[in-house]
Each structure stands twice: as structure tokens, then as C-alpha cells.
Amino acid sequence: MNDVVGKLRELLGSGCITDPEVADAYLTDWRGLLRGRATCVLRPNSVELLAQCVRICREAGVGIVPQGGNTGLVGGATPNDSGFQAVISTASMRKIRSIDPVDMSVVAEAGATIADLQAATAEAGTLFPLSFASEGTATLGGALATNAGGISAVRYGSARDLLLGMEVVLPDGRIWNGLRTLRKDNAGYALKHLFSGSEGTLGIITAAAMKLAPQPRVCEVAFCALETEDQVLDLWMKLRAAADGNVRAIEYLSGSCVELAKRDGLRSPVQRANHYVLIELTSSRRDAGLREMLEEFLAGALEDGTIVDAALAQSGEQRKQMWRLREDQTEVQKRAGRDFKHDIAVPVARVPDLLRRCKAGIEAGFADAMVVPFGHVGDGNIHLNVVLPAAVGTEWAREQGKRIGELVYDIAISLGGTFSAEHGIGRAKIDLLEKHRDPVEIDLMRKIKGALDDSGLFNPDRVFSRPLG
Numbered sequence: 240m241n242d243v244v245g246k247l248r249e250l251l252g253s254g255c256i257t258d259p260e261v262a263d264a265y266l267t268d269w270r271g272l273l274r275g276r277a278t279c280v281l282r283p284n285s286v287e288l289l290a291q292c293v294r295i296c297r298e299a300g301v302g303i304v305p306q307g308g309n310t311g312l313v314g315g316a317t318p319n320d321s322g323f324q325a326v327i328s329t330a331s332m333r334k335i336r337s338i339d340p341v342d343m344s345v346v347a348e349a350g351a352t353i354a355d356l357q358a359a360t361a362e363a364g365t366l367f368p369l370s371f372a373s374e375g376t377a378t379l380g381g382a383l384a385t386n387a388g389g390i391s392a393v394r395y396g397s398a399r400d401l402l403l404g405m406e407v408v409l410p411d412g413r414i415w416n417g418l419r420t421l422r423k424d425n426a427g428y429a430l431k432h433l434f435s436g437s438e439g440t441l442g443i444i445t446a447a448a449m450k451l452a453p454q455p456r457v458c459e460v461a462f463c464a465l466e467t468e469d470q471v472l473d474l475w476m477k478l479r480a481a482a483d484g485n486v487r488a489i490e491y492l493s494g495s496c497v498e499l500a501k502r503d504g505l506r507s508p509v510q511r512a513n514h515y516v517l518i519e520l521t522s523s524r525r526d527a528g529l530r531e532m533l534e535e536f537l538a539g540a541l542e543d544g545t546i547v548d549a550a551l552a553q554s555g556e557q558r559k560q561m562w563r564l565r566e567d568q569t570e571v572q573k574r575a576g577r578d579f580k581h582d583i584a585v586p587v588a589r590v591p592d593l594l595r596r597c598k599a600g601i602e603a604g605f606a607d608a609m610v611v612p613f614g615h616v617g618d619g620n621i622h623l624n625v626v627l628p629a630a631v632g633t634e635w636a637r638e639q640g641k642r643i644g645e646l647v648y649d650i651a652i653s654l655g656g657t658f659s660a661e662h663g664i665g666r667a668k669i670d671l672l673e674k675h676r677d678p679v680e681i682d683l684m685r686k687i688k689g690a691l692d693d694s695g696l697f698n699p700d701r702v703f704s705r706p707l708g
């Protein structure tokens with residue numbers, strides 16, 4: 240092991256980290272649930288150096304854990320505790336190589352953060368459409384590796400939908416340069432789509448070309464209060480018909496989520512209700528009449544009883560306050576107790592059933608559980624989260640959490656949904672993949688994994704449980 244670390248240190252100098260204090264940040268997941276050990280943490284600053292790191296690790300049989308911003312929520316970027324895995328971080332590869340406002344594309348290195356990309360493309364008069372609460376730290380490579388969704392996927396799609404081209408270091412140490420920005424390119428298999436959503440199991444994404452969109456010039460945000468689950472769906476159907484292409488976000492929050500946020504000092508702009516929906520409309524046309532459109536829409540929704548109250552933001556500050564109620568949920572729930580996450584999706588029409596059945600099932604079976612669902616209702620993607628009191632014992636909480644998970648996932652599947660909508664499988668959902676996905680589908684995935692990573696060194700204990708063979 241000393242030999243391999245020696246080679247890597249010779250290659251990267253201070254970019255090969257072995258000091259436990261410095262390495263620490265790379266060895267724990269964002270939620271603080273997993274803690275691993277690593278042979279070393281590597282921070283190469285070019286694709287060639289990264290490829291050499293892969294070759295050295297491969298020769299020595301050291302596992303490789305790709306890591307971007309380490310904000311993933313399923314444990315995919317944390318090494319296991321064997322000490323035989325090296326973390327390869329893209330933190331020193333964050334250059335934005337080009338922004339082309341004619342082609343409407345951006346080419347950037349994998350370690351560029353989503354916020355860096357948003358800022359740089361905005362300066363060029365365009366929009367990098369991906370957006371989510373961890374965007375200040377999450378990276379382009381991580382977003383592609385997890386096929387991240389977020390709040391504007393309802394309009395622009397998830398990371399994969401924005402992907403034009405990719406550069407990848409393969410498990411055998413070769414570099415594949417597929418960094419094309421073409422809108423149409425049917426020359427053989429669309430290999431880039433294999434790596435998107437592969438969670439670091441097939442190679443390391445080192446750069447990508449992504450689509451841009453026209454920059455919005457006007458933005459309106461409203462916060463609505465509703466009484467029933469059916470009204471949440473009804474509101475989305477009506478909004479889609481009324482505002483169609485202008486909806487940038489439609490986000491759901493249960494009454495319990497807003498109560499939790501209030502306990503943390505945030506204020507709700509509307510009367511207390513069972514459910515809330517945040518709406519954001521944007522347009523690149525200043526004369527799009529969004530405010531009138533939204534005012535008229537909300538007045539109609541109040542009159543026909545779809546909503547019971549609404550507030551339309553009057554300033555940038557008010558927009559921010561409304562968004563904080565939604566964007567702070569992950570942090571608010573983390574502080575509230577032992578939080579159990581269920582990132583699920585169902586066909587949009589089934590969202591009311593999902594909310595009702597999960598709440599009823601959990602409240603009937605788990606006396607101390609607080610059901611705090613929120614999420615991207617326009618995509619049918621609800622974070623059906625549950626918080627248990629912080630004071631309960633770890634073992635008991637784990638057991639309760641497991642049973643709650645079974646209940647939630649079974650309901651989602653019975654409604655035609657999925658147990659992983661946008662966060663991936665990582666280490667947290669391996670058993671669910673095996674339980675719920677067709678064996679033929681899993682067999683195909685394992686064959687692809689075997690074909691690209693024959694030595695099984697890339698993120699070995701993620702997505703699949705058993706080693707290949």
C-alpha cells in the first residue's frame with residue numbers, strides 16, 4: 240500500500256492527501272450517517288493526471304470512489320471502511336472551458352459547481368437550467384453521475400436531458416473524449432447516457448458539454464395554501480393549462496413541513512393549512528405579463544376553491560423568503576430529529592393517493608413519527624420524509640425507519656412508482672434495486688458494469704451488492 244501511495248504522491252504532490260485531518264471531510268457523507276477510510280484522497284488537476292491515478296490504482300487493485308461536492312444523499316461518494324479505496328475528488332478540476340451563446344452550450348470540467356455554472360452562463364446572457372438547494376457545493380460531474388433533478392426539472396428536465404457531450408476516464412485508464420456540443424448526433428450508441436446516472440460505477444466524468452436556455456428576464460413567485468391532496472394536483476393541472484411554458488417550478492410542502500420551518504424561525508406568508516404549493520413563473524420576455532397571468536390564475540383558484548389563501552411576492556426579498564421555506568427543508572428536517580428520507584416518484588395523477596396512503600399508514604403504525612413530505616410535484620417526485628424524535632435510541636430508530644421505508648416504498652411501487660426518483664441508489668438503496676427491479680434489467684446493468692469495469696474497482700459496493708462474477 241505504501242508503494243501505491245508513494246507513486247501517487249510522486250505524481251500529484253500535495254494533491255495526494257494522506258493527512259487524516261485534511262482527508263476527514265472526504266470520508267463522511269453529507270448526512271453524517273457514513274464514515275469511511277481511504278488509502279488516500281486524490282485531487283488531480285487535469286484529465287491526464289486523473290487517468291494516471293486510475294492506472295496506478297488499477298495496477299495495485301485499489302478501489303476508486305469518485306467524489307464531487309460530496310452532497311449526495313445515498314452514500315455513493317463515501318469510501319467503505321476497508322481502507323482499500325482511494326477517493327478521487329474533482330475539486331481541483333473546475334474550469335469552465337467555453338460558453339457559446341449561439342450554440343447555447345457550456346463546456347466545463349466536472350468539479351465546477353452548479354452555482355459556478357449558473358453565474359458564468361448568466362454573465363454570458365444565458366441560463367444554466369439545473370437548480371437545487373445544494374447547488375453551491377454540488378458539482379457538474381456529481382449532478383451527471385446521479386442524474387440530478389431539482390426544482391426546475393419540470394421545465395428543463397434532469398441533468399441527463401441537458402447533456403450534449405462528455406469526457407470520461409474509463410476504469411482501464413483510457414480517456415474517452417466525447418465532448419461534442421451537437422444537438423443531433425446519431426452516430427452509434429449514445430454512450431454519454433450510460434455514464435449519466437451511473438453513480439461513479441463505470442468511470443469518472445471529467446468534463447461535460449451541457450445545453451443552455453434563454454436567460455429569464457422576469458420572475459414571479461407565489462405561495463398557496465390548500466386543504467386537500469386532490470387540490471394540490473388540481474392546482475398543478477390548472478396552472479399547466481394557464482401558464483404552460485412559463486412554469487419554472489411547482490413545489491409541494493405539507494403543512495407539517497411549514498410548521499417545522501416556522502419552529503426554525505421562518506415565516507409563512509399565508510394562513511395555516513394542510514398543504515402548500517410554491518409556484519415560480521419565468522420568461523425571457525419582459526412583456527410576458529407574468530404578474531397579471533399569476534394574479535388572474537390565483538384569483539380564479541381562490542374563487543373556485545382550489546386554494547384557500549395565496550401570497551404573491553412583491554419583491555426579490557419576499558421571493559427569497561418564500562423559497563427558503565422550501566429550500567431549507569433538508570436542513571430543517573436534519574435538525575428536527577432522526578430524519579428518514581424516501582425519494583420516490585409516482586405518475587403525477589397518483590400523487591394525492593401517495594400522500595394520503597403514506598400519511599395514514601405511518602400515523603397508524605408509528606406513534607412518534609412526524610410525516611414531512613415535500614418535493615417536485617410537477618414531476619410526481621415527492622420526498623416522503625419522516626422524522627422520529629432525536630431522543631429515541633439508535634437501534635430502535637433504525638428498526639422503525641426500516642419498517643417505515645418498507646411501507647412507503649411498497650405504496651409507491653403499488654401506485655406504479657419508483658423507490659428512487661432523483662438521488663440514485665448509492666449504498667443506501669442496493670437492496671431496493673434488487674427487490675423491486677426486473678431481474679432482466681439488473682442482469683443488463685451488471686453486464687454493462689462488467690464490460691466497462693472488468694476489475695470491479697469503480698465504486699465497488701455501490702448500486703450492486705455482490706461483486707461481479
Ligand code: FAD
Pocket residue numbers: 269304305306307308309310311312314315316329349370371372373376377378379380381382383384385386387388389390438439440442443444445569570661662665698701
Ligand atoms: P457527490 O455527492 O460527490 O457524488 C454523488 C455520486 O456521484 C457518488 O456516487 C459519486 O461517486 C459520483 N460522482 C461524483 N462525481 C463524479 C464524477 N465526476 N464522475 C463519476 N461519478 C461521480 N439532488 C437532486 O437530484 N435534486 C435536488 O433537489 C437535490 N437537493 C439537494 C439538497 C440538499 C440540501 C442536499 C444536501 C442534496 C441535494 N441533492 C439533490 C442531492 C445531491 O446534491 C445531488 O445528487 C448532486 O448532484 C450531487 O453532486 P455532488 O457533486 O455533491 O456529488
Ligand code: 2HG
Pocket residue numbers: 371372389566568569580581614622624
Ligand atoms: C430537495 O428536493 C432534495 O430539496 C433533498 O432532493 C430532499 O432532503 C431531501 O429529502
Ligand code: ZN
Pocket residue numbers: 389614615622661
Ligand atoms: Zn428533490
